[in-house]
Amino acid sequence: MPTYSYRCTECETAFDIQQAFTEDSLTVCPTCGGVLRKVFSAVGVSFSGSGFYRNDSRSTTSSSSPSTPSTPAPAAAPAAAPASTSATPAAS
Numbered sequence: 001m002p003t004y005s006y007r008c009t010e011c012e013t014a015f016d017i018q019q020a021f022t023e024d025s026l027t028v029c030p031t032c033g034g035v036l037r038k039v040f041s042a043v044g045v046s047f048s049g050s051g052f053y054r055n056d057s058r059s060t061t062s063s064s065s066p067s068t069p070s071t072p073a074p075a076a077a078p079a080a081a082p083a084s085t086s087a088t089p090a091a092s
Contacts, residue, residue: 005041010034 002021007014008029017026026036 005039006036007039008032008034008036014039 001018003016003018004025005014005016006026008031011029011032011034013029013031019025025038028034029036
């Protein structure tokens with residue numbers, strides 16, 4: 001079950017409680033009867049192991065060298081208009 005943090009808006013009492021996802025949030029302070037608010041904080045997540053990084057799928061031969069950003073390909077020049085063909089017949 002997840003643990004939720006609450007703080008009273010009137011007496012500043014703070015506490016943690018384990019509640020199921022299906023339970024309603026607490027709204028009344030057990031100390032003074034004031035209004036409770038949920039306290040949200042950053043969750044510490046650590047992505048470790050294989051599969052989380054861009055270079056995990058690359059071959060092992062290049063993994064020892066630091067990756068360098070590749071330079072973008074030069075922009076393609078606009079296509080030239082087709083050259084007109086002469087109407088003279090080919091000499092035999």
